[in-house]
Amino acid sequence: KAKQEGRNNYQWFTNDLNQRVGERVVLRNELQKAIENQDFTLYYQPQVDGRSGRVVGLEALLRWEHPSRGFISPALFVPIAEDTGQIIPLSQWVLDTACRQIKELCEQGMTGPSVAVNISPVHFQRSNFVAGISAMLSKHGLDAELLELEITETVLLNNAERAIDTLHQLKRLGVKIAIDDFGTGFSSLNYLKRLPIDKVKIDRTFVQEIISDLHDAAITQGIISMAHHLRLKVIAEGVETEPQFAFLKKSHCDEFQGYYFAKPMPFAELQDFLRARMLTLEPGQPAGK
Numbered sequence: 001k002a003k004q005e006g007r008n009n010y011q012w013f014t015n016d017l018n019q020r021v022g023e024r025v026v027l028r029n030e031l032q033k034a035i036e037n038q039d040f041t042l043y044y045q046p047q048v049d050g051r052s053g054r055v056v057g058l059e060a061l062l063r064w065e066h067p068s069r070g071f072i073s074p075a076l077f078v079p080i081a082e083d084t085g086q087i088i089p090l091s092q093w094v095l096d097t098a099c100r101q102i103k104e105l106c107e108q109g110m111t112g113p114s115v116a117v118n119i120s121p122v123h124f125q126r127s128n129f130v131a132g133i134s135a136m137l138s139k140h141g142l143d144a145e146l147l148e149l150e151i152t153e154t155v156l157l158n159n160a161e162r163a164i165d166t167l168h169q170l171k172r173l174g175v176k177i178a179i180d181d182f183g184t185g186f187s188s189l190n191y192l193k194r195l196p197i198d199k200v201k202i203d204r205t206f207v208q209e210i211i212s213d214l215h216d217a218a219i220t221q222g223i224i225s226m227a228h229h230l231r232l233k234v235i236a237e238g239v240e241t242e243p244q245f246a247f248l249k250k251s252h253c254d255e256f257q258g259y260y261f262a263k264p265m266p267f268a269e270l271q272d273f274l275r276a277r278m279l280t281l282e283p284g285q286p287a288g289k
């Protein structure tokens with residue numbers, strides 16, 4: 001009987017939800033295997049300084065290459081990994097790999113760009129987070145300034161005072177901090193002045209409509225001006241077209257990231273890319289990919 005009721009309850013789910021719930025369970029199990037087999041790779045997307053045209057940063061973006069399903073988007077599996085706690089080993093792997101590869105670039109003479117790693121709030125809020133970052137820098141003999149951590153406003157949600165304290169500890173280590181997806185959260189303005197951070201990343205959704213939507217243009221210029229008054233750098237993400245770049249540059253945005261300059265690419269390709277341009281990228285010369 002219980003089984004029958006279970007079946008009836010089951011029918012409350014729409015097929016769609018049903019499928020999505022099933023999908024999550026499957027993904028969670030496969031994620032476990034993937035972590036054990038290290039079926040991941042990091043792609044890197046260049047961040048370009050508007051004035052010099054130099055590549056000043058590289059954002060590390062996690063890729064899961066599934067043996068039969070191909071690439072699975074981090075937007076899909078990171079939330080699952082956060083629910084299950086699998087994000088911790090995954091995040092360690094990302095940090096370890098990013099530090100090793102940026103060190104490798106330095107040893108090849110490609111000094112200059114730092115590496116930006118996305119940090120889940122679940123990881124950030126762990127009590128041993130700062131110690132882990134410190135250990136990672138030591139392990140690779142990496143200059144702290146070459147590591148940037150991208151966090152979102154969500155880290156302030158549960159315990160803002162504690163998060164701010166963690167940021168101060170990271171600051172003392174010497175790593176850089178950027179607020180990712182800036183403008184999509186809710187709490188930021190009140191805290192922004194208290195956060196020991198270096199950079200604000202304007203979310204792609206603003207950049208997307210910057211030419212066509214006066215509101216997005218105004219918000220973007222407001223963010224840039226406010227950030228500069230707080231002595232923060234501003235980077236725009238998701239810059240896809242020349243008009244977007246021109247508008248942002250005119251609005252005094254400092255740095256740029258997006259398909260207009262380069263798509264995220266595997267490490268080997270990145271090395272060729274950096275070598276070919278000798279660390280410079282002429283603004284206005286899209287990667288063409």
Ligand code: C2E
Pocket residue numbers: 045060061062073074075078091094117118119120150180181204237238239240257258259260264
């Ligand atoms: P994010 O940190 O905001 O990363 C930027 C996303 O925008 C990336 O998607 C990137 O490929 C994409 N992008 C860059 N330029 C353009 C552009 O010009 N046009 C468009 N349409 N998209 C652009 P991706 O790689 O799929 O990553 C999605 C999100 O997954 C990231 O957003 C980040 O929140 C998360 N993520 C990625 N890697 C990691 C990781 O190692 N750890 C954690 N915790 N989260 C990660």
Ligand code: MG
Pocket residue numbers: 059118150180
């Ligand atoms: Mg990011």
Ligand code: MG
Pocket residue numbers: 180181201203204237
């Ligand atoms: Mg972002």
Ligand code: MG
Pocket residue numbers: 180181
């Ligand atoms: Mg994001």
